[in-house]
Structure formats: structure tokens, C-alpha cells
Amino acid sequence: MSVAACPGCVATPAARGDAAAPGLDALVVSLPDIHCAACVASVERGLTALPFVTAARVNLGQRRVRVSVTPGAGMPDILAALGELGHAARPLDADLLRAPADARLLRDLLMRLAVAGFAMMNVMILSVAVWSGATEATRDLFHWISAGIALPAVAFSALPFLRSAGLALRVGRVNMDVPISLAIVLACGMSLFETASGGTEAYFDAALSLTFFLLIGRYLEQRVRSSARSAAQQLAALETPWATRLIDGRRQEVRIDALAIGDRVALPVGMRAPVDGIVVSGTGQMDRSLVTGESRPATVAPGDTVTAGEVVMNAPLVIRATSVGNDTTLRQMAAMVEVAEGNRHRYASLADRAARLYAPVVHCLAALAFAGWYLASGDVRLSLNIAIAVLIITCPCALGLAVPAVGTAASSALFRLGLLVKSDTALERLAEADHVVFDKTGTLTVADPGQAVLPELDPAECQVLLALAQVSTHPVSRRLAEAGRRAGVAAAEVTNITETAGEGVSGFWDEVPVTLGRGPEGTVLRIGDRVVPVPLAETLRPGARELVRRLDDAGMGVELVSGDIPVAAHRIARELGIETVLAGVRPADKVARIAALSDNGHRVLMVGDGLNDTAALAAAHVSISPASAVEASRAASDIVLLGDGLDPVGRAVDIARRARRRILENFGIAACYNLVAIPVALSGHASPLLAALAMSSSSIVVILNAMRVAR
Amino acid sequence: MNVLVILIPVSLILGGLGLAGFFWTLRHDQYEDMEGDAARILLDDDDPPSEPED
Numbered sequence: 001m002s003v004a005a006c007p008g009c010v011a012t013p014a015a016r017g018d019a020a021a022p023g024l025d026a027l028v029v030s031l032p033d034i035h036c037a038a039c040v041a042s043v044e045r046g047l048t049a050l051p052f053v054t055a056a057r058v059n060l061g062q063r064r065v066r067v068s069v070t071p072g073a074g075m076p077d078i079l080a081a082l083g084e085l086g087h088a089a090r091p092l093d094a095d096l097l098r099a100p101a102d103a104r105l106l107r108d109l110l111m112r113l114a115v116a117g118f119a120m121m122n123v124m125i126l127s128v129a130v131w132s133g134a135t136e137a138t139r140d141l142f143h144w145i146s147a148g149i150a151l152p153a154v155a156f157s158a159l160p161f162l163r164s165a166g167l168a169l170r171v172g173r174v175n176m177d178v179p180i181s182l183a184i185v186l187a188c189g190m191s192l193f194e195t196a197s198g199g200t201e202a203y204f205d206a207a208l209s210l211t212f213f214l215l216i217g218r219y220l221e222q223r224v225r226s227s228a229r230s231a232a233q234q235l236a237a238l239e240t241p242w243a244t245r246l247i248d249g250r251r252q253e254v255r256i257d258a259l260a261i262g263d264r265v266a267l268p269v270g271m272r273a274p275v276d277g278i279v280v281s282g283t284g285q286m287d288r289s290l291v292t293g294e295s296r297p298a299t300v301a302p303g304d305t306v307t308a309g310e311v312v313m314n315a316p317l318v319i320r321a322t323s324v325g326n327d328t329t330l331r332q333m334a335a336m337v338e339v340a341e342g343n344r345h346r347y348a349s350l351a352d353r354a355a356r357l358y359a360p361v362v363h364c365l366a367a368l369a370f371a372g373w374y375l376a377s378g379d380v381r382l383s384l385n386i387a388i389a390v391l392i393i394t395c396p397c398a399l400g401l402a403v404p405a406v407g408t409a410a411s412s413a414l415f416r417l418g419l420l421v422k423s424d425t426a427l428e429r430l431a432e433a434d435h436v437v438f439d440k441t442g443t444l445t446v447a448d449p450g451q452a453v454l455p456e457l458d459p460a461e462c463q464v465l466l467a468l469a470q471v472s473t474h475p476v477s478r479r480l481a482e483a484g485r486r487a488g489v490a491a492a493e494v495t496n497i498t499e500t501a502g503e504g505v506s507g508f509w510d511e512v513p514v515t516l517g518r519g520p521e522g523t524v525l526r527i528g529d530r531v532v533p534v535p536l537a538e539t540l541r542p543g544a545r546e547l548v549r550r551l552d553d554a555g556m557g558v559e560l561v562s563g564d565i566p567v568a569a570h571r572i573a574r575e576l577g578i579e580t581v582l583a584g585v586r587p588a589d590k591v592a593r594i595a596a597l598s599d600n601g602h603r604v605l606m607v608g609d610g611l612n613d614t615a616a617l618a619a620a621h622v623s624i625s626p627a628s629a630v631e632a633s634r635a636a637s638d639i640v641l642l643g644d645g646l647d648p649v650g651r652a653v654d655i656a657r658r659a660r661r662r663i664l665e666n667f668g669i670a671a672c673y674n675l676v677a678i679p680v681a682l683s684g685h686a687s688p689l690l691a692a693l694a695m696s697s698s699s700i701v702v703i704l705n706a707m708r709v710a711r
Numbered sequence: 712m713n714v715l716v717i718l719i720p721v722s723l724i725l726g727g728l729g730l731a732g733f734f735w736t737l738r739h740d741q742y743e744d745m746e747g748d749a750a751r752i753l754l755d756d757d758d759p760p761s762e763p764e765d
Contacts, residue, residue, distance in 0.1 A: 037750035060747030107737055114737075118730045122723060145719060 119153030217401035277319035284315030405706035426638035439608030463492035543647030
């Protein structure tokens with residue numbers, strides 16, 4: 001076969017699909033909920049039926065749709081259309097998602113894998129003939145044909161190993177590819193020499209199957225790594241990149257990075273502030289829970305500052321941008337987090353640690369075998385053959401194949417649960433975690449206006465509360481009023497009701513002054529001199545209770561560290577059965593708490609979503625944040641939860657632990673196999689047939705074992 | 712043994728055809744969305760939606 005014209009270049013032409021058709025905009029939307037053929041059909045048919053959509057193609061594996069639209073139509077139209085079709089949709093940044101380098105690398109490896117597989121099978125057929133007794137001229141002919149197939153195939157397929165080994169040697173290091181390359185090159189060279197001199201033993205099939213199995217491992221590893229990278233990119237792209245700019249009273253949809261200092265930005269209700277700014281017009285409440293962890297909304301009026309990441313709750317605002325892009329508080333936090341993350345990058349995976357042990361041992365063994373046999377027999381050819389047999393037999397299949405196979409199986413199981421794994425060592429670190437720190441607001445709880453429960457008040461107080469609550473547009477009031485109406489409470493007769501922004505609603509009930517408003521510890525109802533606290537009702541995130549119980553059963557310590565007021569934190573902790581609670585904690589104290597736990601020997605899993613959690617997320621051994629979290633938090637965490645429920649977290653811990661167990665088992669299997677095979681090789685009894693059998697069987701056993709992770 | 716002169720080239724050519732077929736599938740993006748392609752077989756569209764031009 002010909003490898004003169006690199007097939008890799010043929011199959012992976014440079015930058016395919018980079019040339020966008022003029023006048024057509026391709027938009028990419030994430031659809032986390034699609035899962036079947038019916039979803040694919042409904043999305044594609046629904047979108048292509050729209051007049052401004054020219055084409056739509058769903059990628060079910062990545063849960064995305066790529067849409068081409070006519071000029072003029074944009075992301076908001078597509079999102080609205082998908083919403084009407086009943087699919088949760090999140091806009092993605094098509095520019096960030098384009099990773100042709102990764103795709104090309106994967107294709108390149110697949111190509112080399114195919115060539116190695118093809119050559120391996122052909123050489124194996126010829127080798128079977130030799131093993132079953134072909135002699136003299138036939139054997140020599142078969143050896144020559146094998147060499148003709150194997151040498152070019154190895155030269156092409158084993159290139160990634162040879163290149164990496166060369167790079168390592170040039171800087172004076174030894175990595176796992178050095179013994180691999182050595183084994184492949186020596187086996188080919190020695191077999192060629194044997195063939196030329198009419199010898200009986202050729203290791204062409206061993207060199208090829210070694211290349212083949214290790215390429216499978218390399219391919220899987222690359223897939224895990226590029227899917228981790230694309231998860232990170234997907235998230236960077238998740239933040240809505242659009243904002244409404246006001247110019248001379250006209251509204252204009254622009255990308256957030258096009259905003260400049262001094263621009264007036266309209267923030268409709270429900271919008272997350274894209275930049276830091278000062279309120280120009282409008283008075284309303286901002287949800288700061290993502291930024292500070294407080295569940296209590298803050299009131300802003302013209303002249304007040306708004307930080308990027310805060311969400312507008314009840315009245316549209318217009319702000320004047322004071323810092324944009326990388327200068328916003330949000331981005332600055334993200335930059336701080338990068339620094340904190342440094343120590344996590346130093347984490348050495350199990351495979352790395354094993355490889356560090358493995359490479360020198362193999363080299364020493366092979367060198368010792370050569371030296372020993374040379375001293376004993378004085379025969380260079382025999383000694384070299386035995387040294388090569390040792391190198392081939394000790395092939396690091398468990399390292400090179402089993403670890404990536406486990407990683408692939410585990411991360412695709414997690415993706416099906418709705419978890420994006422961003423870092424390739426996250427699973428191993430998750431498996432080691434023995435203590436869980438939860439943030440409260442936005443993580444264990446979600447603010448759900450329709451779900452408020454009335455506090456334990458007597459009926460008269462309830463009636464007053466409802467009377468005051470129903471006149472206000474404050475989100476807390478609206479929640480209380482809704483809950484009151486649902487409970488069938490009649491409003492009391494309260495007269496002279498007035499509302500002061502930021503203070504509350506007050507009036508008179510039978511001459512008694514009553515107020516619903518701010519107290520030192522959250523919302524309070526004042527009736528005359530009496531002060532009744534009105535704890536804010538937060539809804540537990542679905543699955544929170546089950547998750548806490550599950551972690552408890554798994555023997556992990558669970559604690560709640562919240563920036564919110566003690567009353568609210570303790571109430572949620574009681575509801576969930578969490579005993580250790582720290583409330584009113586500032587971001588730096590959260591980090592200190594995690595550091596203290598780590599110093600006590602705990603491996604901490606941090607689950608949080610707010611800007612006040614980012615540093616803690618980065619400091620923890622491993623961290624998870626929900627998709628609703630601010631960009632900085634998602635950037636700081638290893639795993640992101642795409643769905644609303646929390647229960648996948650518990651299952652993720654299970655899967656991670658099982659994956660770790662499989663990896664260790666595979667190391668054990670490999671060690672046993674080496675314990676048997678190395679003495680055979682050292683004593684000079686290893687034949688090419690034995691090497692081929694041992695290598696294939698051990699590779700297949702570790703792969704089958706790895707597959708059990710997903711069960 | 713003379714039959715080998717025919718058999719070996721034939722086996723290599725057949726295997727090579729398989730390899731060429733694999734290269735062809737790689738070139739045509741057939742491994743981009745295997746889950747989606749598995750699901751699409753269930754759709755009975757007469758004219759499938761066109762690929763977005765990107």
C-alpha cells in the first residue's frame with residue numbers, strides 16, 4: 001500500500017467549513033434537553049418552516065443545532081422559535097465553538113489507527129502461517145511480505161509516539177512514549193535483520209499490534225481532552241452575548257463586547273447586567289444573589305451602581321456603563337480565580353504517576369536483560385532479541401489504553417446525566433473528595449416566586465401581611481401576596497397605604513401603624529410595636545434533599561457555607577438535615593474555611609454558583625456549579641450541571657469513584673500479567689506468538705473492564 | 712503454493728478497499744454525530760433538511 005501521499009492530509013483538508021457563505025449567518029444554539037429522533041425532527045422541521053431560516057442541522061451527540069438564517073434575522077428570533085417548539089435553548093458563540101485543530105487531530109489519529117489496524121490484520125494472517133509451521137522459502141517470503149506491509153505502516157502510524165518521544169528526549173526527559181518508541185523501532189529493525197538473514201523469529205505483528213492498541217488509547221485520550229475543552233468553550237459561549245444599547249432614544253441590539261464606557265444600556269426585567277454601570281432611570285430591585293449570596297433583593301434608584309451579574313427583578317432600568325469587557329467586576333473575579341487555580345493544574349493524574357514509575361523500570365529491565373544474556377552467552381543477537389521481547393511484553397497497555405478507556409466511558413455517562421466535565425483530571429479528583437461544602441442561595445435553593453409559603457403567623461397578622469403585600473411590586477411582596485391568595489387568606493382593611501422604595505409598604509390597620517419592610521435580619525412585618533420576622537421562602541432545588549442524604553450515606557461530610565443571613569441559612573440546613581452551618585460568610589472566609597478543611601486532610605468538593613463562591617470553587621479540590629451560575633463561577637469549577645435538578649451530582653460521585661476503582665483494577669490486571677510474562681521473556685522463552693497473544697489478551701481485558709464504568 | 716501469488720495480492724487489495732472506504736467515510740464527516748445519525752434512521756422525511764452552509 002502507498003503512504004507516499006499522506007492520507008491524513010487527504011482526509012483532513014485544512015480548515016474545512018471555515019469559509020462561510022456570504023450573506024448567510026450560521027448560529028449555534030445549545031439544546032440541553034433533546035435526546036431522541038422525535039426531538040431532532042421537531043427542531044429541524046420547526047426551524048426550517050420559518051421564512052428566515054435557510055437550513056438547520058441538529059447534532060444530537062453534542063446537543064446543539066446549527067442554523068443558517070437570512071440577513072436581518074438573529075439569535076433572538078431563533079431562541080423565540082425554539083421556545084415555542086418547547087425546547088430549552090441557550091445561545092452559543094459560534095466563533096468560540098470552532099475548534100478545527102481538535103477535530104483535525106482526532107481525524108488524524110483515526111486515520112493512523114485505520115492504517116495500523118489494516119496492516120496488523122494482514123501481517124497477522126501471514127504470521128499465523130509462519131507460526132503453524134511454514135518453513136524455508138515460504139517463511140522467508142512471508143517475512144518479506146510482512147516487512148513490506150509493516151515498515152511503511154509503522155512509519156506512518158507510530159509517528160505520534162516517535163515524535164513525542166523525540167521531543168521528550170531532546171529536552172532530556174523520559175516519558176511513556178520513549179519505551180514505546182524504543183520497542184517499536186527495535187522490534188522492526190531486529191525483525192528486518194532476522195528476515196534478511198533467513199531467521200525464524202520476526203516481531204512485525206507485535207510492533208503493529210502495539211502501535212494499534214496504543215493508538216486506540218491515544219485516540220480516546222484525545223477525545224476526552226477535546227470534549228473537556230469544548231465543554232469549557234461551550235460555557236464561555238453560554239453567557240448571552242447580546243445587549244440592548246440606547247442611542248438617541250433608538251434601541252439597538254449589539255454584542256456585549258461592542259459596548260463602550262458611557263453607553264446607555266437598557267435592562268429589561270429578568271436581564272443580567274452585562275456591564276458595571278450607574279442607574280440613569282428606573283427604580284427597582286436587583287437580585288444580587290449571584291454576586292454576594294444574599295437572597296434579599298437590593299433596591300436601586302438613579303445614581304446607584306449596578307454590578308455586572310446582578311439580575312433585574314421587577315422594573316426595567318437604564319444604566320450608563322462605567323466599565324466594560326475585561327474591566328467589569330465579573331471578569332476581574334474570573335482573572336483572580338485563574339491565579340487560585342494554579343495549584344490545581346499541578347495535580348498529577350493516576351496515569352501520570354504510574355507512568356513516572358513505569359518508564360525507568362522498563363528501561364532498566366530491558367537493559368539488564370541484554371547485559372545479563374550478553375554476559376552469559378556472548379551472543380549479541382540473542383541478547384538483543386530477549387531485550388526486545390521484554391520491551392514488547394511490558395507494553396504499557398494498561399496505562400496507555402485502560403485509563404483513557406475508563407475516562408471516555410465515565411465522561412460520556414456524565415454527559416448523559418447532564419454534567420459537563422471541563423477538566424480531564426476532574427473525575428479522579430471527584431472520586432477522592434470526602435467532604436462537601438454547599439453554597440445556599442442559587443445552589444441548594446432557587447428563588448421561585450410562585451412557591452413562597454406563608455410564614456407561621458396568626459390569621460390576623462396574615463391578613464395584614466396580605467393587605468400590604470398585594471399593593472407592592474417588590475418581588476418579595478409579590479411572592480407573599482401570591483402565597484396568601486393561594487392559601488385563601490382575605491386581606492385586612494388597611495388604610496393610607498404608602499410605599500417607599502427600599503423601605504417597604506406602610507399603612508394603618510384600625511389606627512395601628514403597620515409596615516412590611518426591611519428589618520435587620522431580612523423582611524419583617526411591624527404591627528404597632530410588635531416586630532414579626534417574615535422569613536423569605538426559597539424553594540429547594542429539585543433533588544437537593546436526596547443529594548444530601550446520598551452523600552451522607554456515602555460517608556461524606558456535608559456542610560453549608562452561605563453568605564446569607566443566619567435565619568435563612570439555618571432554616572434551609574434544617575430542612576435538608578445538614579448539621580454544620582456557617583452563615584453570613586464573606587468570600588474570603590469561604591476560602592479560609594476550605595483551606596482549613598484541606599489542612600485537616602479533607603479533600604473538599606465545593607458546590608456553588610455565586611460570584612462570592614468563585615474563589616472557594618477554585619480553592620477546593622474539585623468543584624461543581626449549576627449552569628445558572630455566573631460565568632466566573634462556571635469558569636472556576638471543574639464540572640457544570642446543565643439541568644435544574646441536583647441529584648446528578650450524587651450519581652457523578654458514584655461514577656467517579658467507580659471509574660477510579662476500574663483504573664486501579666486495570667493497573668492490578670496489568671501488574672499480574674507482567675508478573676507472569678516478564679520472567680518468561682527474561683528467561684528467553686518468549687516467542688512472537690506468545691508476545692502477540694499476551695499483548696492482545698491483556699489489552700482486551702482492560703478495555704472490557706473499563707466499559708463496566710458506564711453500567 | 713503457487714496459489715499464494717494470487718491469494719496474497721487479492722487479500723491485500725480487498726483489505727485496501729476497506730481501508731479506502733474508511734478514508735472516504737472520514738472525509739465525508741460521517742463520525743461527527745454518530746448518536747444523531749443513529750436516531751435519524753427513524754425519521755421518514757422524503758426530503759431531508761439541507762446542511763447549513765457554514
